[in-house]
Amino acid sequence: MIRLSEIKLTLAEAEQPEPVLTAAACRILGLSPREIARVDVFKRSFDARKADLVAVFIVDVALADPAQEPALLAKFAANPHIAPAPDMIWRAPVAAPASQPLRPVVVGFGPCGIFAALVLAQMGFKPIVLERGKPVRERTRDTWGLWRKSVLEPESNVQFGEGGAVTFSDG
Ligand SMILES: Cc1cc2nc3c(=O)[nH]c(=O)nc-3n(C[C@H](O)[C@H](O)[C@H](O)COP(=O)(O)OP(=O)(O)OC[C@H]3O[C@@H](n4cnc5c(N)ncnc54)[C@H](O)[C@@H]3O)c2cc1C
Helix, strand or coil: CCEEEEEEEEEHHHCCCCHHHHHHHHHHHCCHHHHHHEEEEEEEEECCCCCEEEEEEEEEEEEEEEEHHHHHHCCCCCCEEEEEECCCCCCCCCCCCCCCCCCCEEECHHHHHHHHHHHHHHCCCCEHHHCCCHHHHHHHHHHHHHHHHCCCCCCCCCCCCCCHHHHCCCC
16 A cells, blocks of 8 residues: 555545545545545544644545555655555564463553453453452443542442443543
């Protein structure tokens, strides 16, 4: 994939950006629409430094014929806004050995614990997750008890229980 940066669209164009971004990719790379298989938005931001607010996109372009990519990248090597899209796929750094007598322990089932347990499982370990609080339905009842009736359940509230604090996050 080829990453194109600094593509500026008006706010009206940014409402439905796909056709405009495809046209921009064709123009920037000197290709016809048939030569482009897909344009994925990697990032959208807004530039409000001038009177007219603009949307600024970074996109990844997949060519219909991926074999063309090296030559196209070489042609635009001097352009800082055209580059190979970085490989951002996360790969597990290690794999669990076939025989694993001990299992890793994850303490807490908030976002950190959930993610730690997930990646350990993806690596082939069999994590044991310990959570001191209650399952989410019960703690929701307890938390509302505090917020609505001012009754604090010390072991089950916004801080403690399945899902961690983020279960009651603002958004
Ligand atoms: C009301 C509220 C609103 C929030 N809103 C937002 C928001 O809008 N956006 C945002 O990004 N962040 C928000 N946050 C912050 C966000 O929730 C935290 O940053 C996030 O939950 C931290 O994740 P964590 O896994 O590190 O810890 P926690 O979510 O705190 O999880 C820790 C877990 O470990 C468990 N635990 C603790 N001690 C033990 C033990 N000894 N044994 C076993 N288990 C244990 C706890 O019960 C808990 O489940 C909010 C937090 C609160 C309280």
